[in-house]
Amino acid sequence: MVGKQKLIDEILSSAKKTAAAMVEEATAEQTEALAALRKELDAAQAESLARSDKAADDYYSGQVKLGDLEAGKALLHAKQRCVAAVYDGVRDKILRAPDAEYLALLQKLVVEVCEDGDEIIAAKSDAKRVNAAWVKKVSAAAKKKLTLSKVQGDFSGGVILRNPRYDRDLSVDEIVAELKERTVGDTLKALGL
Structure with missing residues (x-):
C-alpha cells in the first residue's frame, strides 16, 4: 500500500x-x-x-x-x-404749432409740389385751419387752380394733394417720416448713439 x-x-x-x-x-x-x-x-x-x-x-x-x-x-x-x-x-x-406757422409750412410744401387742378384734402383735425380761404391764398401763391375737397382725411394733420393721376401725401406723418429718413444718421450722432 x-x-x-x-x-x-x-x-x-x-x-x-x-x-x-x-x-x-x-x-x-x-x-x-x-x-x-x-x-x-x-x-x-x-x-x-x-x-x-x-x-x-x-x-x-x-x-x-x-x-x-x-x-x-x-x-x-x-x-x-x-x-x-x-x-x-x-x-x-x-x-x-400756432396756426400762422403751421399754415405757412403747409403752404410752402403745397406750392413746391402742386399741379394745376389739384384738390386739397385736409385732415379732419385741420378742418378749421385748412379752409377755403387758405386754399385760395395758396392757389394764388402757387399760381395754380387748387380746390378744397369736401372729403376730409383720416390722418393726424397736413394735406393730401389729389389729381386724376396720383396723390401726393403731405400729411404731417409723411413729412416727419421723410425728415427721419434724411436725418436719422445726424440724429443718432447728436444723441451720442
Whole structure:
C-alpha cells in the first residue's frame, strides 16, 4: 500500500502543482485583463471628461454669445425708442404749432409740389385751419387752380394733394417720416448713439 499511497501522493502533488500553476496563470491573466480594462476605462473617462469640458465650454460660449445678442437687441431697441421719441416730438411740435406757422409750412410744401387742378384734402383735425380761404391764398401763391375737397382725411394733420393721376401725401406723418429718413444718421450722432 505504501507504493499505492506514494503514487496517489505524487498524483495529488502533481495535480496541486498544476492547479497552482493554472491559478497563478489565471491570476496573471486576470491582473493583465484588469489592467487593460482599467487603461481602457481611464482613456474613456478622460475622453468623456474632455467631451464634457468641450460641451460645457461650447454651451458657456453659446450662452455668452446669446447674452451678447440679447444685450445688442436691447440696446438697439433703446436706440430706436430714443430716435422715435425725437421724431414723435417733431411731429407733435408741428401739430401744436400756432396756426400762422403751421399754415405757412403747409403752404410752402403745397406750392413746391402742386399741379394745376389739384384738390386739397385736409385732415379732419385741420378742418378749421385748412379752409377755403387758405386754399385760395395758396392757389394764388402757387399760381395754380387748387380746390378744397369736401372729403376730409383720416390722418393726424397736413394735406393730401389729389389729381386724376396720383396723390401726393403731405400729411404731417409723411413729412416727419421723410425728415427721419434724411436725418436719422445726424440724429443718432447728436444723441451720442
